[in-house]
Amino acid sequence: MLLDAVHMEFSPRYHHTADMLLDEQMIIEAAKQNPEHFGPLYDKYYKQIFGYVYQRMDDKDTAFDLTAQVFLKALTNIEKYEYKGVPFASWLYRIAHSEVMQLFRNNSKLRTVNADISDLRNICEEVEEEYMEQYKGILMTVIKDLPEDELQLIELRFFEKRAFKEIAEILNLTETNAKVKLYRILERVKKTLTKKSK
Amino acid sequence: MATKFNLNRQPVPDEEINSHKDFGELVNKFKKQSIEKARSDASFLKNKKATYSAIIAGVAVICTVTYFAVFKKEPPKETNHDKIATSQQNNKNTPNTKLNKAFIAPPISKLNVPYTSYKVKAEQGATLTHKTNSKIIIPKKAFVNKQGQDIIGDVEITYREFHNQADIITSGIPMTYDSAGVQSTLESAGMLDIRGYQNGEPVYINPKKQITVEFQSEHTADRYNMYVLDTVAKNWVYVGRDNSLKGQKHEPLKTTTSDISSEKTVSPKTIELQKKLDAIPPKIEAEKVVYTKKVNQLPKVATPTKPTKATAGRPQFELDVNYKEFPELEAFKNAIFEVGAENKNYSSTLADVTWSSAEVSEGPVKGKNYLLTLKLRERVEKLIVYPALTGADYGKALKSYESKFSDYKTAVAKREADEKRLKEEFEAKQVAFATEQKAITKQMIEERIRWQKEQEEQLNRQFQSINNQEKVTRVFNVTSFGICNSDCPTSMPQGEKMTPIFTINNSDTFIRSEQTYLVCHSKNVVYNFYNPPISYDPKDTYSLCVLSNGKLYLCDKTQLGTCFTNKQNKIPVKEISSDVNDSYELKKALGI
Numbered sequence: 001m002l003l004d005a006v007h008m009e010f011s012p013r014y015h016h017t018a019d020m021l022l023d024e025q026m027i028i029e030a031a032k033q034n035p036e037h038f039g040p041l042y043d044k045y046y047k048q049i050f051g052y053v054y055q056r057m058d059d060k061d062t063a064f065d066l067t068a069q070v071f072l073k074a075l076t077n078i079e080k081y082e083y084k085g086v087p088f089a090s091w092l093y094r095i096a097h098s099e100v101m102q103l104f105r106n107n108s109k110l111r112t113v114n115a116d117i118s119d120l121r122n123i124c125e126e127v128e129e130e131y132m133e134q135y136k137g138i139l140m141t142v143i144k145d146l147p148e149d150e151l152q153l154i155e156l157r158f159f160e161k162r163a164f165k166e167i168a169e170i171l172n173l174t175e176t177n178a179k180v181k182l183y184r185i186l187e188r189v190k191k192t193l194t195k196k197s198k
Numbered sequence: 199m200a201t202k203f204n205l206n207r208q209p210v211p212d213e214e215i216n217s218h219k220d221f222g223e224l225v226n227k228f229k230k231q232s233i234e235k236a237r238s239d240a241s242f243l244k245n246k247k248a249t250y251s252a253i254i255a256g257v258a259v260i261c262t263v264t265y266f267a268v269f270k271k272e273p274p275k276e277t278n279h280d281k282i283a284t285s286q287q288n289n290k291n292t293p294n295t296k297l298n299k300a301f302i303a304p305p306i307s308k309l310n311v312p313y314t315s316y317k318v319k320a321e322q323g324a325t326l327t328h329k330t331n332s333k334i335i336i337p338k339k340a341f342v343n344k345q346g347q348d349i350i351g352d353v354e355i356t357y358r359e360f361h362n363q364a365d366i367i368t369s370g371i372p373m374t375y376d377s378a379g380v381q382s383t384l385e386s387a388g389m390l391d392i393r394g395y396q397n398g399e400p401v402y403i404n405p406k407k408q409i410t411v412e413f414q415s416e417h418t419a420d421r422y423n424m425y426v427l428d429t430v431a432k433n434w435v436y437v438g439r440d441n442s443l444k445g446q447k448h449e450p451l452k453t454t455t456s457d458i459s460s461e462k463t464v465s466p467k468t469i470e471l472q473k474k475l476d477a478i479p480p481k482i483e484a485e486k487v488v489y490t491k492k493v494n495q496l497p498k499v500a501t502p503t504k505p506t507k508a509t510a511g512r513p514q515f516e517l518d519v520n521y522k523e524f525p526e527l528e529a530f531k532n533a534i535f536e537v538g539a540e541n542k543n544y545s546s547t548l549a550d551v552t553w554s555s556a557e558v559s560e561g562p563v564k565g566k567n568y569l570l571t572l573k574l575r576e577r578v579e580k581l582i583v584y585p586a587l588t589g590a591d592y593g594k595a596l597k598s599y600e601s602k603f604s605d606y607k608t609a610v611a612k613r614e615a616d617e618k619r620l621k622e623e624f625e626a627k628q629v630a631f632a633t634e635q636k637a638i639t640k641q642m643i644e645e646r647i648r649w650q651k652e653q654e655e656q657l658n659r660q661f662q663s664i665n666n667q668e669k670v671t672r673v674f675n676v677t678s679f680g681i682c683n684s685d686c687p688t689s690m691p692q693g694e695k696m697t698p699i700f701t702i703n704n705s706d707t708f709i710r711s712e713q714t715y716l717v718c719h720s721k722n723v724v725y726n727f728y729n730p731p732i733s734y735d736p737k738d739t740y741s742l743c744v745l746s747n748g749k750l751y752l753c754d755k756t757q758l759g760t761c762f763t764n765k766q767n768k769i770p771v772k773e774i775s776s777d778v779n780d781s782y783e784l785k786k787a788l789g790i
Contacts, residue, residue, distance in 0.1 A: 038221075042219070042221050046219050050215055067218070072227055072228060075228045102710055107708050114204045116205065
């Protein structure tokens with residue numbers, strides 16, 4: 001199993017150089033003093049956060065509303081934000097994650113999984129199985145029946161193509177822990193695929 | 199319901215995403231939210247004109263006021279003034295100001311426990327008896343200003359008490375206690391909030407004095423400690439064991455209400471009336487516009503032109519006139535145009551020229567004379583001419599004029615009558631508006647009186663219910679204004695955990711809890727849960743309140759007991775914030 005997935009392209013958006021982090025930190029400090037200075041962070045991360053939220057639901061309007069709520073919470077709590085050497089995005093994703101989960105707790109009907117065929121192919125490759133058309137339905141069933149925390153890992157890794165470091169930040173796990181958990185999920189997926197394709 | 203799986207969904211275009219970006223709206227929401235929190239935290243700071251920044255500054259002051267060391271028997275090593283200066287300095291340079299505002303956040307401002315206001319002569323001191331029979335003993339010269347100087351004259355003492363779980367919820371006072379990293383919730387035997395002002399400015403307790411509050415507590419157990427709320431450190435500060443307990447039968451409730459402060463919150467009806475009142479001036483302005491428009495729309499009455507008889511011997515022109523262009527010349531059909539005496543350029547030779555064009559346009563006196571322009575190649579002559587009639591044409595035109603003039607007079611009379619009618623209607627509406635304004639103002643005054651009376655009655659009812667219970671006196675020695683509590687820490691309930699889903703009246707409508715209050719019925723404690731799961735002791739009895747979108751929802755003890763027994767996490771709640779008007783009514787709703 002190729003957990004580091006050299007053949008998969010991961011989004012570089014999370015990566016920040018030291019200078020970028022420093023610049024961001026200065027904006028955050030300014031925003032703590034004056035909410036008007038939050039603008040650059042809002043502009044920088046709006047699309048990403050919307051993408052994260054909308055990835056998990058069908059209703060676009062709800063996704064836009066929730067995105068607005070995430071930024072309002074971020075601005076309200078920015079004084080509590082402590083720089084931990086990672087992009088500000090990780091904190092925003094955690095707020096978004098919490099908001100999305102809260103929404104689903106109140107209305108589970110809103111939960112949706114969104115993926116591309118190429119994502120399912122990637123999962124097959126990851127479990128060293130050659131993708132076949134018959135796997136599509138099996139994978140969709142297996143994935144959507146996963147418990148929420150496991151589904152999150154699959155989504156973040158394969159459907160949103162995030163690095164483990166970023167996944168760990170969002171889910172408040174260690175990088176190793178995230179890898180181990182995903183490994184176990186993929187093991188189960190592989191077994192199911194093998195069993196059902198026979 | 200199973201999770202839905204979409205394959206290859208169309209991505210949202212960037213344009214659409216960007217069209218929802220609105221940073222200005224975000225900042226506005228944030229500011230509104232901050233102001234709301236500031237208002238609810240500092241309910242005594244009611245200046246409606248206070249700006250966002252002013253509230254921030256105000257909160258900094260409030261924080262310093264509540265940064266106190268009540269019950270310290272030994273003389274304080276620094277003056278209150280020193281503390282204020284330090285604290286204000288810190289607030290300026292730290293970003294925590296906004297967080298402090300949210301530290302005490304009443305969930306629904308109209309339910310907040312109101313202050314009672316007392317006036318005390320600072321140089322004389324006083325013993326005040328609160329509605330609950332609690333005594334506030336203020337020694338002489340008990341107050342200093344921020345410079346540490348003695349205060350003389352009237353000082354306003356605002357005071358309120360919190361006795362039960364409903365008071366705890368409605369006040370928004372955090373009851374979480376962090377002792378060396380161990381979090382617990384305070385079970386209260388009674389809590390008070392006392393503040394002092396002179397001319398609207400906060401005053402401070404003289405470091406050499408203390409205010410004694412003999413608090414009538416309905417909780418008679420002897421297991422409580424004294425704490426003060428440090429709003430800067432955002433934690434309760436342990437002061438010592440509450441050894442002040444002394445049994446005491448409560449005297450009959452005194453129901454005088456003269457010293458009740460005019461509670462600064464207004465009733466919903468007053469707000470409605472104010473809205474109606476505010477809506478009247480625009481109506482008056484709109485009516486003025488309508489009136490002017492109607493008057494302007496009345497048919498214009500044109501004065502008919504009286505025909506002029508031709509003057510013998512004056513030079514004349516016969517012209518072909520377009521009557522559509524000059525309708526006033528209708529009365530001059532077959533008219534000739536006499537050359538006016540003012541035309542110095544006129545000579546009889548002009549009549550000998552065969553002009554290539556002759557044009558009539560408006561003259562210097564509209565409707566009376568006309569400008570005749572004669573052209574022949576480069577030559578142009580301009581003459582002021584007057585229409586005139588001769589012979590039978592004049593007689594006919596005069597008759598027509600007299601008939602039109604008669605119609606004109608009738609039309610003028612009608613227009614004047616219409617104008618008068620519109621003016622009367624307009625004035626009647628203005629009078630009606632003024633009457634309505636007066637009536638609403640009267641209603642508002644009556645409503646304010648009714649509201650104040652109702653508040654007083656509610657307070658009395660609340661205190662009456664307390665009064666009927668067995669009481670003990672707990673003595674608070676207050677050395678600085680703020681919130682003091684007689685409590686004992688209690689751990690979060692243990693036994694079962696549940697991730698609740700709150701539904702309105704058992705329907706399919708879910709609400710998202712911003713804060714869940716688990717109200718324990720066996721002791722005076724409210725457990726706050728900001729995130730699921732909630733924990734509970736299955737042997738205990740609870741009711742539950744949920745704060746969501748500025749509304750308070752309730753699940754009573756019977757329903758909640760059923761949910762807990764059946765381990766059913768779908769908890770039905772009903773909205774109560776619109777029916778309940780104060781903490782006493784909330785207490786009744788909670789069934790405590």
